[in-house]
Amino acid sequence: MLKSFAYVRPASVDEAVEQLRPAGARIHAGGTDLLVCLHDGIFEADRVVSLRGIEGLEGVREEAGGLRIGALTRLSEVARHPLIVERYAALAQAASEVGTPQLRNQGTLGGNLCQKTRCPYYRGPFPCLRKGGEQCFAATGNNEAHAIFGGTRCYMVHPSDTAPALTALGASVVIEGPRGRRTVPVGEFFVPPRVDPTRETVLEQGEVVTEVLLPPPGDGVRSRYRKVRMRRSWDFALVAVALALRKDAGGTVSDARVVFGGVAAVPWRSSAVEDVISGQRLTEDIVHRAGEASVEGARPMRDNRYKVDLLRGIVTQELAAMA
Numbered sequence: 001m002l003k004s005f006a007y008v009r010p011a012s013v014d015e016a017v018e019q020l021r022p023a024g025a026r027i028h029a030g031g032t033d034l035l036v037c038l039h040d041g042i043f044e045a046d047r048v049v050s051l052r053g054i055e056g057l058e059g060v061r062e063e064a065g066g067l068r069i070g071a072l073t074r075l076s077e078v079a080r081h082p083l084i085v086e087r088y089a090a091l092a093q094a095a096s097e098v099g100t101p102q103l104r105n106q107g108t109l110g111g112n113l114c115q116k117t118r119c120p121y122y123r124g125p126f127p128c129l130r131k132g133g134e135q136c137f138a139a140t141g142n143n144e145a146h147a148i149f150g151g152t153r154c155y156m157v158h159p160s161d162t163a164p165a166l167t168a169l170g171a172s173v174v175i176e177g178p179r180g181r182r183t184v185p186v187g188e189f190f191v192p193p194r195v196d197p198t199r200e201t202v203l204e205q206g207e208v209v210t211e212v213l214l215p216p217p218g219d220g221v222r223s224r225y226r227k228v229r230m231r232r233s234w235d236f237a238l239v240a241v242a243l244a245l246r247k248d249a250g251g252t253v254s255d256a257r258v259v260f261g262g263v264a265a266v267p268w269r270s271s272a273v274e275d276v277i278s279g280q281r282l283t284e285d286i287v288h289r290a291g292e293a294s295v296e297g298a299r300p301m302r303d304n305r306y307k308v309d310l311l312r313g314i315v316t317q318e319l320a321a322m323a
């Protein structure tokens with residue numbers, strides 16, 4: 001049964017931070033993940049702090065050539081906003097791939113980054129490492145949907161579609177908390193299991209993500225997001241890739257950020273692929289070599305070897321499309 005909790009609706013970020021100080025306090029944005037976790041007893045809350053009464057946390061603003069996106073901005077708006085579609089295509093595509101239209105109308109960008117893993121052992125009645133237990137049950141159990149990179153101790157995969165896109169685009173999150181404001185690159189926002197398998201992000205108790213900052217896209221930069229899932233209705237990524245490439249007038253890649261989703265506990269930046277394509281034109285040979293490089297160092301488990309082929313395949317296809 002759902003444990004009862006206090007529900008508060010602060011009118012300012014400062015008030016929210018104050019309400020969030022006690023350990024049992026949880027943030028409620030769109031609620032599409034939080035309420036499921038509470039209902040299913042994955043964790044409990046004594047106090048649920050809604051962000052919805054706080055003005056200024058929603059919307060997209062242009063600033064100094066980049067964008068500021070409020071953490072409460074709905075994914076449907078992120079997916080269709082003209083400036084995001086035009087300049088940060090990977091983010092618009094990633095947001096449009098989340099769940100269903102209803103989920104995108106309710107779910108927020110901040111909530112998308114802070115959602116919990118879908119690992120069935122974490123979500124089920126298992127005392128797994130991530131819940132403070134002794135072991136990762138996926139290591140020897142069913143590991144079909146789990147990590148092929150960076151899996152030390154816990155083999156969860158990061159569930160967010162927007163996180164790999166934002167990492168590729170060089171975005172940062174603005175965090176407000178008891179010790180003031182800080183800005184953290186999205187690429188450093190997530191905590192890998194080798195550092196601490198009980199936390200997903202660097203957020204401390206009482207901290208709230210208030211904004212996502214996108215730097216100016218820069219001349220000649222194009223980005224894309226591709227997600228492969230089990231079925232065509234809503235589902236999480238089996239494998240995904242976000243690409244942000246700058247090409248000069250002759251077609252040479254002068255800057256590359258390549259980030260994978262669905263294959264590691266954090267958005268997984270592939271320096272192997274970036275090294276192969278940087279300073280090169282995307283010829284058939286380079287694209288082929290980049291596809292091979294994408295799976296270098298992969299360590300699949302018993303049930304998820306298919307992810308290696310899938311990843312190689314979509315990296316090759318997406319780079320070929322960008323050529």
Ligand SMILES: Cc1cc2nc3c(=O)[nH]c(=O)nc-3n(C[C@H](O)[C@H](O)[C@H](O)COP(=O)(O)OP(=O)(O)OC[C@H]3O[C@@H](n4cnc5c(N)ncnc54)[C@H](O)[C@@H]3O)c2cc1C
Binds near residue numbers: 051072112235
């Ligand atoms: C059926 C179904 C399908 C889904 N499919 C996908 C999918 O394909 N891809 C995908 O990426 N996600 C998917 N999701 C997950 C989820 O719905 C979305 O990620 C959504 O964006 C979460 O946003 P929210 O505002 O509803 O978050 P909430 O549920 O309100 O919050 C999620 C978590 O983040 C914390 N949080 C929320 N906002 C903040 C903030 N501003 N600062 C700090 N912490 C915060 C909450 O405390 C909570 O722990 C799916 C969910 C369901 C139920």
